[in-house]
Amino acid sequence: MTVKSRTGLEEYLQSRKKMVDEALERYLPREQSFPEVIFQAVRYSTLAGGKRIRPILCIAAAEAVGGNAEEVLPFACALELVHTYSLIHDDLPAMDNDDFRRGRPTSHKVFGEGMAILAGDALLTEAFYLMTKKERGERFKAEARLEVIHEIAKAAGFFGMIGGQVVDLQSQGKTVDHDTLYYIHTHKTGAMILASVRAGAILGGADTLCRDCLNEYGKNIGLAFQITDDILDIVGDKDLMGKTTGADENMHKVTYPSTMGIDKAKQQGITLVKDAIAALAPLDQRADPLRKIALYVIERQL
């Protein structure tokens, strides 16, 4: 099966994003809860209008093997909470020291550094709270829920996102080689994208073959996504990205375009997307949203 067009994708993304946004709004405690400031802080960052790529990938992977979008929501939203925590901590002065994110001042600029650290901690904790809440996941077998939680904890941990973040932090202001950059991208961003797809596969009840296909898709799409982000950060503009363009360059960060040139980086992104789509060959048309998302990832840069 070949997918040449993104027809219908906008509609799919919109509808799934709406489900995720509404669920996040429902799951997060009200701003009136005590102590108010922490709920203001987590809602400020979480409901700031991200693209919800991770939860949508989780939902789309589940649907690709016959799962139900609504039922997957607690886990899909947990992925977004983990992502949001990582952004808040990543933006801190001791880390990337970013003042803007998604077009708004970052958490520590609004709530102070101490509260931003706690907001990140709270979101990470809440992700696991949400996934283990009895009424949220009773549709699934307890064993499957444990497996999904384990996948997410692994991807967010030492040998996943944290590892990537550590190497990224150590590389600031240094010239790093391509292998190091590859490590950072596949760990800092790639691991959680892959986990989103794998979580959806498990919850959707994928058999071994489908799991392998989705795993291959997730790996390719994760790296493609980060390469595209690198490119956008150079050719994009502030309005499109909602953060200061060229920030990575200013920090002397090494990116795919800076190690191999923009054209070669674009080419690599296209190859990864093709591989991602090819990996889905054994899956039927229920995997079309995943195929189209792959195209979307690469076309964002145009």
Next chain:
Amino acid sequence: MTVKSRTGLEEYLQSRKKMVDEALERYLPREQSFPEVIFQAVRYSTLAGGKRIRPILCIAAAEAVGGNAEEVLPFACALELVHTYSLIHDDLPAMDNDDFRRGRPTSHKVFGEGMAILAGDALLTEAFYLMTKKERGERFKAEARLEVIHEIAKAAGFFGMIGGQVVDLQSQGKTVDHDTLYYIHTHKTGAMILASVRAGAILGGADTLCRDCLNEYGKNIGLAFQITDDILDIVGDKDLMGKTTGADENMHKVTYPSTMGIDKAKQQGITLVKDAIAALAPLDQRADPLRKIALYVIERQL
């Protein structure tokens, strides 16, 4: 049943602490793993020789209702990882700004602020990774494991430890009333102590009556523990505490002794310990370690 002596407690604490220390050593990745610095940082803080009160309470609660200490270890150690993460973040310049902990320089003094934030993040994540690892908890039903993870996430989250930390941070340099102080203590420390006991009760297979007894014990012991800590922080010395004595006073923090005087605070601690022991009345001699730990908590201050 009345327990008048702590006879045999040292031995119990030593043996269970040894099990916990050895398990933590086993569970945490080697320092040679890549990227090395994060493993150095988490091992530096986790293996720095804490008293392991939370894991021991978890084990003792499980044993009190017929559970097995070895089998409970992954969950007991997860509680210690969550505790250690909270200490690392609590010590940060944007929070309590402490230079010493357990007699050694704090994480951010050794590894830098960014790495200390990541070390805390990693430990919190690793706690959930550990509890969901298949081979670690296969003795227990998946439903029980999910319930324990949920208890711990809840106690560490918005309406538990994070909430207490938020109010504590907001109260720095201010005079707070007794209710606020009570909130901070029961949330910042009490919630995780209670969760340790509750986790042990679930894993040990406690029936509803025993769960209720252990819950009551956990609530009382949690507050007693924090009041004693407050007292020790004033009357203790640097060698005993391993951190700068009087630090809370220097920060103009309100403590139980500062709102009600040392003698009344001591009296309150004794009452809570008596209530904790009384709550265990329906349990047999397998709950003796819990009874003795209660006495230990209050006698630490002598």
